[in-house]
Amino acid sequence: MKKRCVAMLTALAMTATMFAGCGSSDEGTAEAGKTEAGKTEAGKTEAGKTEAAKEEAGEGEVYYLNFKPEQDEQWQELAAAYTDETGVPVTVVTAASGTYESTLKAEMAKTDAPTLFQVNGPVGLASWTDYCMDLSGTDIYSHVKSDDFVLKDGDAVKGIAYVIETYGLIYNKTVLDAYCGMDGAVIASADEINNFATLKAVADDIQSRLADVSAAANEAAGTDIYALEGAFTSAGMDSSSDWRFKTHLANLPVYYEYQNKGIETTDAIEGTYLDQYKQIFDLYITDSTCEPSMIATKTNDDATAEFALGNAVFYQNGTWAYQGIIDAGLLTDEDLGMMPIYVGVEGEENQGLCTGSENYWCINKNASEEDIKATEDFLNWVITSDTGRDSMANAMGFVTPFDTFDDGYTTANPFVEQANQYIADGKTPVAWVFSTMPSEEWKNGVGAALTEYAQGTGDWELVKTAFVEGWATEYAVTH
């Protein structure tokens, strides 16, 4: 018996190591394999049918390394549709959330490197500029509405933005309207929130009587979904969520400092608006669904769920969060609003939402001529054909900077409409200056300091140091 047991265990141990072996070797190719299979399959079935089309298109192939996991499915469909139409194989691989840089690094070293990839702005471009083709002569560049949406290195156009996004403070209209109707409400209409002081007063008041506000909201909406746990969703500092604060929120103090000095980038930030940064962050973590000491492990999914399930009124995020909120099935378009993030800067009554892009297409210079040609054709098809435009505007919900979308291809995302409304009302949109932040390392430093500040193991000085001194050090290291 004992012997048999030992034998069995040994066998188990053996299989375990075997599986471990397989597992690690599989991991690397899993992502690539997934779509690779699709590619060859499509290639095979199309081989006979579209021989002529293929000849016309040359021998090139397209390999797109996609940054946005939330749109992976749509890209796969689009790629298949293009292959159906032209016979040109298109492979789309999407890097798992937060691993784009490492995946890109690994993929670019291969013989079959991506022909089309993304950088996130000037800082991202700095490390990949040697791999980016000059796009100034291409068709897609001719369709870009303004040079504000391209990345330049000297005169060369190295990257073209393909989606313009907006973020701000998403709020639940139904709850906020119900609150305005309550006795002793600080405001009479949601529009009155146009500066930090009012925002804070409202949030503090809601936080102090969550049950009453929930009841009022439920009564107004005729439902029982609202059970508020806080004015704001949890300010999660898990890596799936910390970019909302270390990058997007930090954009505001940096933006105002740039505005103040009339500059567009700097090698040393002063942190003039760090006090405002502190007070908005304080508000986020105080009037929140969870204790400040717990935010270190809160994820983006947590925050989305809290908002989408009626447990919070305010949620700092962007246009891309729309689908996730609607998918939860409780809130509808009418419940959703987005307001600027007021941090307490003078004149912020005229501040609009934060609009910009961190998704730029780049074509790999080192790819073969046929592949480059195929990639250009593919991109051109994406922004000019009906299939491509329909997919980008409706299925992916993108606002694009291309003039080809003007005739009827606009997205129905209510946050986008809201953003347009703010611009129509004459508010100044806040530019995405976070693309000038010196490095990922700087953002991580600020994020870590914010976490420590929130949970009480560090003080605000830590954030200041990470913000100001970290900027100078990182700038020196990366330039």
Place this chain on the structure above:
Amino acid sequence: MQKSIKKYFPLFALPTFVAFTIGFIVPFIMGIYLSFCEFTTVTDAKFVGLSNYAKIFTDKTFVHALWYTALFTIVSVVLINVIAFVIAMLLTKGIRGTNIFRTVFFMPNLIGGIVLGYIWQLILNGILANFGKTLVYSEAYGFWGLVILMCWQQVGYMMIIYIAGIQNIPGELIEAAKIDGATSGQVLRHVTLPMVMPSITICTFLTLTNGFKLFDQNLALTNGAPSDMSQMLALNIYDTFYGRTGWEGVGQAKAVIFFILVALIAMGQNYLTRRKEVQQ
């Protein structure tokens, strides 16, 4: 027969040798070369000499990670081996259900490090939530969380090795000692321990190198938070390589130093424990 084996030896060894070359020797040499280079992708490198090595020690996180790893290794080697040995002793006494216990203790080892890391993150955060804390509250929490996780995962494996060692001790040796009037403590010290020395060599070797090379569990459990304070060496190298633009070569240089360090420690340990082994 002997002659033909000799004759065909290169042929039979070839597949393995080719695999070993592709999978180990080439990447290893490339890795060393890259540590002297500046590069974005590994196929496109520019030689820069020793500057990567000079940068390593300007990076405070590396030195911190080094001490953190060393401390973790010491604690985990001691705890894992002591616990594994005690359980092995218990489970060779012939108590009821021995086989079930052995299987149960071994099971955690079958789960991968990343999965284990996330599972324990949930468990530990769940417990700490009662006190309004999280695992990344301070480096100590992450440290002990990691120790608990590693014990849970590795004790079973080491236990199996110790059981094999203990069962290999000839019964007459222990019997003779007992007849000579040795207490069970004396039997343990003067018979059992010297006789299982080969197992101890293997187990300390495994736990020592595992402790130093620990990566998945560290990544999944805390990912270095707070502020890289619970970051161990392997994770530090990974973060340098992938996380910092322009620091790929420095990450590679760290990896070379890391290799030398682990090799030295492992060889030193092997030499020390080997000396204590006795012949039957």
